[in-house]
Amino acid sequence: MPQAIFVVHLDDYQGFVVEKRHPFSFSLNEKILNLIFYEHEKEEKENLRYSEIDNVRIVSFVDRARPRWMACFVLTADEDYEGLKEEIPGMGRLIIELMVENPELVHLDEILESHSSLGEASEEQRYAQIFLTPSSGLVLEKIENEGVERAAKLSIWLKSQVQSDSVDLRESILPLMDSGIVNVEIIGKGIEAVFLVKDVFAYRAPPVEAITKARKSMPGLAAQYQQRVAEFFAPPPPSRGYNPTIPSDDPNSPLVEDREKIARVLSKKIEYKVLTSLRDEPLSVREISNRTLLQEEIVQNALFSLESENVAAQIGEGIWALVTNPIMESFIPEFVLPLIADKLSNDEITPEIARRHLEILAEKWSGEQ
Amino acid sequence: MIRSLYILGQQSNVIYSKEYAKSESGEGLVEFLVNFAHFISSVDLEGKTEYMGFSGTRIFYAARRDFVFMFVADKADDTAQIEERMTQLVDAFIKDFATLAEANLPLEGLDAKVDEIAVTMVKVAILGYAGVGKTTTLHLLRGETLPLVHDPTIGVSIKKLPDEVQNANIVLWDLAGQSRFSILWAKMIANAQVVIIVTDSTLENVLRSKKLVSLVKEEVPEAKVIGIANKQDLPTALTPERVGQILGIATYELVAIDISYRDRLIQIIRKAILEGKGEAKPVPA
Numbered sequence: 001m002p003q004a005i006f007v008v009h010l011d012d013y014q015g016f017v018v019e020k021r022h023p024f025s026f027s028l029n030e031k032i033l034n035l036i037f038y039e040h041e042k043e044e045k046e047n048l049r050y051s052e053i054d055n056v057r058i059v060s061f062v063d064r065a066r067p068r069w070m071a072c073f074v075l076t077a078d079e080d081y082e083g084l085k086e087e088i089p090g091m092g093r094l095i096i097e098l099m100v101e102n103p104e105l106v107h108l109d110e111i112l113e114s115h116s117s118l119g120e121a122s123e124e125q126r127y128a129q130i131f132l133t134p135s136s137g138l139v140l141e142k143i144e145n146e147g148v149e150r151a152a153k154l155s156i157w158l159k160s161q162v163q164s165d166s167v168d169l170r171e172s173i174l175p176l177m178d179s180g181i182v183n184v185e186i187i188g189k190g191i192e193a194v195f196l197v198k199d200v201f202a203y204r205a206p207p208v209e210a211i212t213k214a215r216k217s218m219p220g221l222a223a224q225y226q227q228r229v230a231e232f233f234a235p236p237p238p239s240r241g242y243n244p245t246i247p248s249d250d251p252n253s254p255l256v257e258d259r260e261k262i263a264r265v266l267s268k269k270i271e272y273k274v275l276t277s278l279r280d281e282p283l284s285v286r287e288i289s290n291r292t293l294l295q296e297e298i299v300q301n302a303l304f305s306l307e308s309e310n311v312a313a314q315i316g317e318g319i320w321a322l323v324t325n326p327i328m329e330s331f332i333p334e335f336v337l338p339l340i341a342d343k344l345s346n347d348e349i350t351p352e353i354a355r356r357h358l359e360i361l362a363e364k365w366s367g368e369q
Numbered sequence: 370m371i372r373s374l375y376i377l378g379q380q381s382n383v384i385y386s387k388e389y390a391k392s393e394s395g396e397g398l399v400e401f402l403v404n405f406a407h408f409i410s411s412v413d414l415e416g417k418t419e420y421m422g423f424s425g426t427r428i429f430y431a432a433r434r435d436f437v438f439m440f441v442a443d444k445a446d447d448t449a450q451i452e453e454r455m456t457q458l459v460d461a462f463i464k465d466f467a468t469l470a471e472a473n474l475p476l477e478g479l480d481a482k483v484d485e486i487a488v489t490m491v492k493v494a495i496l497g498y499a500g501v502g503k504t505t506t507l508h509l510l511r512g513e514t515l516p517l518v519h520d521p522t523i524g525v526s527i528k529k530l531p532d533e534v535q536n537a538n539i540v541l542w543d544l545a546g547q548s549r550f551s552i553l554w555a556k557m558i559a560n561a562q563v564v565i566i567v568t569d570s571t572l573e574n575v576l577r578s579k580k581l582v583s584l585v586k587e588e589v590p591e592a593k594v595i596g597i598a599n600k601q602d603l604p605t606a607l608t609p610e611r612v613g614q615i616l617g618i619a620t621y622e623l624v625a626i627d628i629s630y631r632d633r634l635i636q637i638i639r640k641a642i643l644e645g646k647g648e649a650k651p652v653p654a
């Protein structure tokens with residue numbers, strides 16, 4: 001295990017600030033911090049680096065989403081970097097996330113000891129990014145209506161929508177490409193086309209699996225748990241429950257307003273890890289901590305935050321469960337087929353573009369049906 | 370340093386806010402502050418300033434009449450000093466602005482007053498290509514003995530100036546000039562109030578440095594930019610007037626290895642800071 005960890009933040013005024021370190025006696029000079037930072041800046045996409053500077057062996061991690069933070073691990077003289085390559089990004093991700101969200105909860109020694117970590121963004125977390133970038137949500141809506149559109153036209157449309165020239169289609173479309181919702185391809189003689197390949201749906205599902213499990217493993221609490229969930233989804237009239245099948249253009253639909261909330265919950269990395277562990281069954285803080293390898297204090301904090309979003313609740317003495325299960329799911333956008341046909345017969349797209357769109361859809365969905 | 374400042378009114382509505390530097394507490398901060406202000410207005414602080422830790426920062430707060438005042442500062446800050454500034458702000462606000470705020474009138478002049486009280490840190494970035502004398506200039510400003518051999522700076526070197534301007538600390542950012550480090554420049558000059566572009570007064574270097582002027586105007590448009598025509602002791606040096614013409618910014622002569630230039634240079638920087646403050650007028654929220 002690394003002999004030391006330090007967390008560095010580049011402050012606009014104070015420069016490199018070592019915000020946390022373990023052990024406390026370990027120190028590094030400005031030159032080393034500069035060189036590590038510089039190496040990461042040189043290759044934006046690379047987020048893990050090994051450097052040997054002045055006989056110090058350092059593995060450093062940066063998270064693209066948190067550009068001014070670095071988590072650095074100092075290796076002992078005989079430690080093997082290859083063996084740590086897998087583990088360090090997860091630890092680094094956790095440390096940086098906590099530093100930004102809740103620095104009081106960062107105890108580097110405990111994180112190192114229990115190998116606590118956070119994984120890379122999951123598919124649904126990538127979908128969540130779409131609804132957290134307002135212009136991406138707009139572009140998605142547009143492409144749902146169009147099926148396929150030329151990038152140039154989309155860009156002009158976007159500028160007119162947000163009434164600003166500074167908005168960049170490339171940036172807005174990135175979360176859509178990252179999560180595989182659209183493909184952008186050059187077709188024929190330089191026409192850049194944006195194709196809708198998948199669509200995505202956000203809703204809160206009743207935590208059916210967890211309730212079923214609870215009936216078996218904690219029969220004493222199961223009825224009460226089910227009651228809690230029922231109150232949210234189907235309260236006695238005149239209250240309206242949460243019904244995701246009401247179409248989203250209906251003003252009573254909970255979806256539009258809730259979608260952003262769901263996206264926010266799913267995108268918070270620590271809360272997400274705790275949430276995922278509760279999808280199986282209700283658990284105590286200790287049990288969640290054992291399964292996620294996150295310290296109990298961190299778990300407790302995440303639970304309070306999930307509680308405030310109506311996602312988790314305490315259903316019995318020290319037992320936590322999901323009241324709603326926020327989900328982002330992708331589905332096949334069959335509705336684009338008539339759109340393609342229409343556009344083709346109106347000469348709005350070339351046969352080449354139409355053919356390519358069908359090809360992409362087939363490639364994407366044939367294996368998964 | 371005081372990173373941001375908020376004044377809230379009767380309904381816990383934000384009537385004035387200003388952000389000098391990002392704090393890492395993120396988006397949740399303002400929401401928290403508004404809720405917190407609501408709470409503060411219901412307890413009697415007896416005119417005192419108090420503080421509490423919040424997500425890596427320290428929030429100082431005071432209440433007077435129907436107004437709540439808050440600073441977001443660093444944990445490491447001297448609390449007595451920040452409290453003193455809070456008292457100044459509260460007094461100044463109550464005296465000249467409270468009645469206007471109650472009548473929903475524009476708070477003219479508040480912004481300048483706030484700057485006078487709440488600016489605790491001024492960032493001065495020193496930019497220029499390798500070997501022109503940036504690090505020597507930094508040493509000169511700090512009144513340190515000058516190393517005469519060129520030891521290229523790596524990345525950035527950050528030092529405080531012993532002098533202050535209107536009770537604000539001055540931090541100097543000496544940026545590495547080698548072109549391989551140019552990818553860092555844009556990020557490193559963020560939030561600078563003053564950028565000093567150092568040249569060695571050779572035609573070739575001054576022409577190249579025009580690019581730096583454009584970079585600075587692009588990245589920190591509200592910063593005050595000044596040029597330095599260094600190495601004026603060398604016989605081939607262009608005059609400061611000529612250097613200024615080429616760069617298109619106010620430019621001053623310097624011999625960074627000559628300590629007698631120190632006071633003059635400090636006066637120039639002080640003036641630039643004060644002018645920079647006057648020009649930068651973010652629209653209050």
Ligand SMILES: Nc1nc2c(ncn2[C@@H]2O[C@H](COP(=O)(O)OP(=O)(O)O)[C@@H](O)[C@H]2O)c(=O)[nH]1
Nearest residue numbers: 499500501502503504505517519600624625626
């Ligand atoms: N003759 C002369 N040499 C200078 C002057 N200022 C700096 N130097 C020398 O120029 C070299 C580079 O200076 P340095 O401050 O390290 O340059 P930097 O790369 O811009 O930080 C050093 O050898 C300095 O002694 C000056 O005004 N006159």
Ligand SMILES: [Mg+2]
Nearest residue numbers: 503504521522
């Ligand atoms: Mg230097």
